[in-house]
Amino acid sequence: MHTIVESESTPKADGFFMPGEYEEQERTWMLWPHRSDVWRNGAKPAQKVFAEIARTIARYQKITVGVNSEDYAAVNELLGEVENIQVLLMEYNDSWIRDPGPAFLVNDEGEVRLSHFHFNAYGGFYDGLYFPWDKDASLGMQLSQICQVKRYRPDDFVLEGGSFNCDGQGTVVTTEMCLLSPGRNPQYTKDQIEEKLEQYLGVEKVIWIKDGIDPYETNGHVDDVACFSAPGEVCCMWTDDPSHKFYQACQAAYETLSTTTDARGRRLKIHKVIMPSTSVYMTAEEAESIDPVEGSLPRTPDDAFEPSYLNFLPINGAVLVPQFGDPNDTQALEDIRAAYPDREIIGIHTREIIYGGGNIHCITQQQPKARVKR
DSSP: OOOBOOTTOOHHHHTOBOOOTTSOEEEEEEEOOOOTTTSGGGGHHHHHHHHHHHHHHHTTSEEEEEEOTTTHHHHHHHHTTSTTEEEEEOOOSSSOTTTTSOEEEEOTBSOEEEEOOBOOTTTHHHHOSBSOOHHHHTHHHHHHHHHTOOEEOOSSOBOOGGGEEEOSSSEEEEEHHHHTOTTTOTTSOHHHHHHHHHHHHTOSEEEEESOOSOTTTTSSOGGGTEEEEETTEEEEEEOOOTTSTTHHHHHHHHHHHHTOBOTTSOBOEEEEEEOOSSOBOOOHHHHHTSOOOTTBOOOOTTOOBOOOTTOOEEETTEEEEEEOSOTTHHHHHHHHHHHOTTSEEEEEEOHHHHTTTOOTTTTEEEEEOOOBOO
């Protein structure tokens, strides 16, 4: 079984690239939450939401749910008989497959490969969120073996899946706040990081947005800020309220996207997606139900979780959108419907997921359908 492509080769050199998330998918991947130092009440409330998301995805396409050995029997009983759901024994530290998981790549000859980047739990020993992260860092190798596809492995480049978004036509969007964070790749300049993105995602142009909205969790992942929804089209976080804490960040992101072009020279059509009106906070009782464990950051009622409707998941025929019990929930569904007019827009209440520091996009990873250019 082959796993790693020759070290001197890159996806771009071999004609591989990451498709847009709006393109046809083979399946979705998830990991079952289990850490009592991350999820409240032994992860039971979060597990109910993960199960709802898995069942919803399964109405439209296949999904594989990776489960640790301790939970395998219970999850297999819960989800194993659901059509389109595969429950698979896997090893991982936490359940954010988007970030340590590999980027699936395709070429025009019907092949699929992976880019398996390095992972250090969002900043390593500089400002990372948990330790150890060794099993998470091996997910690219695990999926390479499970899917029986080759993977590319850069020498030392740290990159999380939620920190970039590709259009499948040569463009990637990301944030300076994350990719230039000292906890990621301090050995590389911005130009060198851009070159890594181009080579390992198969793109020609990088659009840099300055800031994300969560400097303390992920150092500002772009999947809360902007994403491509179609060729030449992009969704962008937005608020008209000057008193909103992210008003300036929204204005700056919109300005960046408005004044640039994609790799094919197109001016971008921008779909504004409203921001939630406020941050999300745990109650004291909820925070106390999280186990304090050395190596993980504790949660308190003073910690602000920054929600974004942009952390949605496009799948075949639908888009799964976070809902927070916020006054702007309904407007967000309408905004996203404008960007995906031919898909069912499904709202899912995900406060339990944001308590862990992410949302629907963060806990999933799409595997694109292989394609042949005609």
